[in-house]
Amino acid sequence: xxxxxxxxxxxxxxxxxxxxxxxxxxxxxxxxxxxxxxxxxxxxxxxxxxxxxxxxxxxxxxxxxxxxxxxxxxxxxxxxxxxxxxxxxxxxxxxxxxxxxxxxxxxxxxxxxxxxxxxxxxxxxxxxxxxxxxxxxxxxxxxxxxxxxxxxxxxxxxxxxxxxxxxxxxxxxxxxxxxxxxxxxxxxxxxxxxxxxxxxxxxxxxxxxxxxxxxxxxxxxxxxxxxxxxxxxxxxxxxxxxxxxxxxxxxxxxxxxxxxxxxxxxxxxxxxxxxxxxxxxxxxxxxxxxxxxxxxxxxxxxxxxxxxxxxxxxxxxxxxxxxxxxxxxxxxxxxxxxxxxxxxxxxxxxxxxxxxxxxxxxxxxxxxxxxxxxxxxxxxxxxxxxxxxxxxxxxxxxxxxxxxxxxxxxxxxxxxxxxxxxxxxxxxxxxxxxxxxxxxxxxxxxxxxxxxxxxxxxxxxxxxxxxxxxxxxxxxxxxxxxxxx
Amino acid sequence: xxxxxxxxxxxxxxxxxxxxxxxxxxxxxxxxxxxxxxxxxxxxxxxxxxxxxxxxxxxxxxxxxxxxxxxxxxxxxxxxxxxxxxxxxxxxxxxx
Ligand SMILES: Cc1ncc(COP(=O)(O)O)c(C=O)c1O
Numbered sequence: 026x027x028x029x030x031x032x033x034x035x036x037x038x039x040x041x042x043x044x045x046x047x048x049x050x051x052x053x054x055x056x057x058x059x060x061x062x063x064x065x066x067x068x069x070x071x072x073x074x075x076x077x078x079x080x081x082x083x084x085x086x087x088x089x090x091x092x093x094x095x096x097x098x099x100x101x102x103x104x105x106x107x108x109x110x111x112x113x114x115x116x117x118x119x120x121x122x123x124x125x126x127x128x129x130x131x132x133x134x135x136x137x138x139x140x141x142x143x144x145x146x147x148x149x150x151x152x153x154x155x156x157x158x159x160x161x162x163x164x165x166x167x168x169x170x171x172x173x174x175x176x177x178x179x180x181x182x183x184x185x186x187x188x189x190x191x192x193x194x195x196x197x198x199x200x201x202x203x204x205x206x207x208x209x210x211x212x213x214x215x216x217x218x219x220x221x222x223x224x225x226x227x228x229x230x231x232x233x234x235x236x237x238x239x240x241x242x243x244x245x246x247x248x249x250x251x252x253x254x255x256x257x258x259x260x261x262x263x264x265x266x267x268x269x270x271x272x273x274x275x276x277x278x279x280x281x282x283x284x285x286x287x288x289x290x291x292x293x294x295x296x297x298x299x300x301x302x303x304x305x306x307x308x309x310x311x312x313x314x315x316x317x318x319x320x321x322x323x324x325x326x327x328x329x330x331x332x333x334x335x336x337x338x339x340x341x342x343x344x345x346x347x348x349x350x351x352x353x354x355x356x357x358x359x360x361x362x363x364x365x366x367x368x369x370x371x372x373x374x375x376x377x378x379x380x381x382x383x384x385x386x387x388x389x390x391x392x393x394x395x396x397x398x399x400x401x402x403x404x405x406x407x408x409x410x411x412x413x414x415x416x417x418x419x420x421x422x423x424x425x426x427x428x429x430x431x432x433x434x435x436x437x438x439x440x441x442x443x444x445x446x447x448x449x450x451x452x453x454x455x456x457x458x459x460x461x462x463x464x465x466x467x468x469x470x471x472x473x474x475x476x477x478x479x480x481x482x483x484x485x486x487x488x489x490x491x492x493x494x495x496x497x498x499x500x501x502x503x504x505x506x507x508x509x510x
Numbered sequence: 511x512x513x514x515x516x517x518x519x520x521x522x523x524x525x526x527x528x529x530x531x532x533x534x535x536x537x538x539x540x541x542x543x544x545x546x547x548x549x550x551x552x553x554x555x556x557x558x559x560x561x562x563x564x565x566x567x568x569x570x571x572x573x574x575x576x577x578x579x580x581x582x583x584x585x586x587x588x589x590x591x592x593x594x595x596x597x598x599x600x601x602x603x604x605x606x
Contacts, residue, residue, distance in 0.1 A: 416558040417573040421539055438541025446541070478559060482574050495547070496583055 032506070033073045033083050043077035090489070092433055093301065098459050100386075102405045102436040102448030103196065103244055105274050105296035106303065112366060113299060113359035122358055127350035131335055138334035141351065142327050144361045145311075151364075151372070152270060152290045153283020154313030158322045159352040164271040166347065167291030167310030168202035168238070173344045174289060174314060174321040175236045175265045176206060181321075181342065186235035186264070192221050194245055194440045199238045199269060208235060215442055219245040219398040227258055234264035241268065241285065242275050242403035244440045244448070246383060256286025265289060265318075271310075273297040274452065275380055275403035278373030288315045298360035309356040323347045378453035379404040382460060386451050389464040393471040397443055404452075410445035418474045418481050420445040425492065426473070426484035430466040511584055512563045512570055518589040522568045530555050532562075532569055535585060535597055537576040547579065549597035551587055 056065055075083070093099070099106035117123065125134050145157040161167040172189065179186045189203035192213045200210040211229050216222040221239070230237075237259045241249045249255065256266050268282035271293040276282075282290045294300055295308035302308060314322060320342040328337045367375065380403050387406040391399060394408040410420035424434035424447075436448040451460055473481050483492055512535060514522070522533065536550045560571045570587070572580060585599035 414557070414573075417560065417575055419539060419575045421545070422575065438539055438545055441541060445539075478574060482578065496579055500583075 030086060033075060033080075034071065036075060036079055036083070037073040039074060041074045041076055043075060043080055093303070094454075097431055097433065098451075098455060098463055099433040100435045100449045100451050100463065101303075101433060102246075102407070102450040103272060103439070104303065104436065105272055105293075105404075105450060105452060106433070107274070107296075107299060107452035108454035109299040109301045109359070110363065110366065113362045116362040117355045117358040122354065127354075132333070135334055137354070138327055140358060140361050141354075142329060142334055144357055144364070145327065147361070147364050148292060148311055149313055151273075151277060151281065152268075152292060152313045153281025153287075154290055155316045156319045156322060157311050157313040158326070159309065159311045159357055160323045160346070160348040161291065161310040161312055162348050162353050163295075163308040164269070164291060164293040164310040165198040165202055167293075167312045168198055168267070168269065169206055170310075170312050170323060170344070170347050171267055171289040171291055171314075172202055172206035172208065172236065173347075174312070174318055175267065176208075177321045177342065177344055178265070178318055179235055184263070186233050188231075188233045189235055189267075190226070190229060190237040190259075190264075192239065192243065193442050194219070194243050195238060195240060196244060196269065196271065199240075203238070213237075215245075218400070219243070219247050220249055221251065221255060223251050223254060223258070226255060230258055230262045230264065232262060234259065234262050236265040236267045236289070238267040238269055239287075240270075240272065241282075242272070242405075244272075245398055245407050245443070246275075246402040246405040246448075246450075247398060247400070248275075248403055252285045260286070271296060272404065272450075274450075275376050277376040278369055279376050282313075283315070288318060289313070294356055294360040299363045300356045300359045307353045307356060309353050309360065311352075325351070327351075375453045376404070379451075382451040382453060382455060383449070385457075386449060386460055386464055389461075390449075390467055393468050394447070405448060405450035407440070407443050408447045408449065409443055410447060413471070413474045414445050416474050416478060418478050420447055422481045422484060423447065423467075423470055423474075426470050426481045427466065428485040429487045430469075432463060432466065511580065512565055512572075513584055513586040514565050514568060514570075515586060515588045518587045518595065519566045519568060521589040521595070532556070532571050533587075533595075534560075534571040534573075535576060535580070535587065536573070537579045549576075549585055549599050551595040551597050 094106050094108055121136055125137060131138060141159055145159060148157045149155065161170045187209055188211050189208040190211045190213050191199045191203065192215060194215050203210045213229060214222050214225050239249065241252055243249060259266050265288040266286055268287035268290040270282060270290050273292055274297050290313040291310050293308065293310055295302035320340060321344055323346055324340050324343045325336040325338045326340065328335055383402050383404050383406050387396065387402055390408060395411045397407065397409050410423055413423065420437050424437050427434045438446055439448060440446060470481060485491060531553050534552050534554055536552055537547055538550045540546045556571065557573045559574050561577055563570045563572065583599060585597045588596050588598055
């Protein structure tokens, strides 16, 4: 096998180097004259010794092993793997942004602060909230921040409300964040249309309800049509409404959580607002709130004083700081660039196209796969592999077979309330040709399940590593790389 | 391929089977934090390409998906009044 498919340690040759250092013009010193003996290595570090060309080939080969939106279609539901425009990268890399330090005095970084301030304003307008903090570094951290704001708000009103309501189709981070914020979670069942069961909600809302967390459109891609009544029910009991806006791709410029009656919102900039993601970060989960909740937002807050931007640390009711420095600046710069290059009309088009694409794919696939909620969807939709299960093939096999066609599979087995679930989010950035080619592959797989199921059951066939033996991996895991493997 | 304890055999032989229904060992995938696979013992209709295992006078179905997981790891079906039927197999795993 070509040596660039091996580990860099395996191709190392003693004495080989990729760079020649100039002769030293100062006298060498003995290390043990300068450092205590117990801190010195006894054996040399096993650093790889390779030529520059070997190094270039090695890392180029590694980069090709990755799969991302830049390689191909990536319809991962609830994750919005849309194309991330390269202009965002250019802006985030501008020296005036990338080479500043968070502890620099505010007057020396006015441009960066202006960007943050204007991004806050834009996100407030997009979400229909009165103020926004950019500090949280992920959706889940935004949820936790929002719930801490709710908690402090209730306590300020002399109430210790202990429950957070979460629908059964919610993303797992919702109940997790509620638990970390010290609340008990109460699950609200969905009705047969995949929406919040309003009657069940009414029974569970009470004086102990701190908040209801809701995603709208929900994780089935369906718009909660009763949202105004849901908001009334929760507000009448004194609770707050929390909007999980991780997937805001269907509502940009069409409606806002504010209009729906929500009090707290988080947005995932690394989904809707185009930061490359999928490897665990970095991300950004800004939180917006209505007027009453502004005093509880994290500090420091960025404010405008005449023509200057300043930091404000002095807010006695604030929940405090939730992140080192002021958030993930590079991601905020990307989101700002995206919003400003798209403009209001562009963002509205994003949502219209995202919804159109999802419905187009849904229509093309719904005669081949069970469509448990066969109705107009928003930016994503779910299918069930229940028909294929009767033929002995599962959603897991369908996902793996898609790899043979060069696609990243959709989200599978989530949400939990759909049997053998496939959750597909094509996003607005794909062409009709791509959507059609993906639909053709999905239809071909459905036909294979009927005619030649083994080809699906034994997939993938064309990947670097074939079908993995998961049982062996569970029983005899090899957790450490050894050369002989 | 499938072991059945005495208790499970006794219970199964006392059941009156309805049309087309047979017991099945089924690998079940659940989502959430990564994917989890566990084994269920259920009663249902045939699926296409099922394999039927006969053991101690009992017929048990396995679908091709599940069969690939059971290869080399024969599970044991047990029964107790408190827990009902259970599939014991050390290969259950999840990715969390
Ligand atoms: C609906 C929903 N809520 C919350 C989150 C959590 O966001 P993050 O992964 O940034 O913590 C996600 C992420 O997948 C999501 O899809």
